[in-house]
Each structure stands twice: as C-alpha cells, then as structure tokens.
Amino acid sequence: MKKDTHKFIQEYKGLGALGLDRATDEETIMFYLQKFSEDSFLRTFIPRLSDRELKEIYLFINDKLKQHLSENEYHTLFLKD
Numbered sequence: 001m002k003k004d005t006h007k008f009i010q011e012y013k014g015l016g017a018l019g020l021d022r023a024t025d026e027e028t029i030m031f032y033l034q035k036f037s038e039d040s041f042l043r044t045f046i047p048r049l050s051d052r053e054l055k056e057i058y059l060f061i062n063d064k065l066k067q068h069l070s071e072n073e074y075h076t077l078f079l080k081d
Contacts, residue, residue: 008030012031014031015027016028
C-alpha cells in the first residue's frame with residue numbers, strides 16, 4: 001500500500017514566489033519541498049553534499065519536526081506508523 005503522496009505539486013498553479021503573502025509563501029514551500037523530494041532529483045543532489053551538509057539538513061529538519069509536531073503527529077503524519 002502506498003503511504004506517501006505528492007498531490008499538491010500535480011495541481012499547483014500558483015506563483016512559486018516567496019515574500020508576496022503568507023498563503024503564497026506556504027504554497028511555495030510546499031512546491032519546493034515536493035520537487036525536492038523527488039527520487040530522481042535526490043539521487044543526483046544527495047551524493048554532492050558534504051558530510052557536514054548532510055548533518056545540517058538532517059538536524060534542521062529534525063529540529064523543525066520537534067518544534068511544530070506533537071509526538072503523535074510525528075508518528076502518524078510524518079512516519080506514517
């Protein structure tokens with residue numbers, strides 16, 4: 001069974017610009033993150049990162065998850081346990 005979805009990117013018709021307004025900013029981040037998470041992109045991008053950059057990305061994401069999600073949300077929405 002498929003757990004992960006990327007439906008937003010398939011239907012997005014917005015500007016893809018940061019700084020216009022909150023709604024556009026949120027949509028732009030969703031657009032970037034879904035494009036970023038494509039397997040074919042990551043297979044090219046990830047090997048080019050240094051060990052330090054890998055750690056920085058991991059720690060940044062982990063920090064934001066801890067700041068903004070409850071333990072239950074982390075497991076149900078992020079990990080899809």
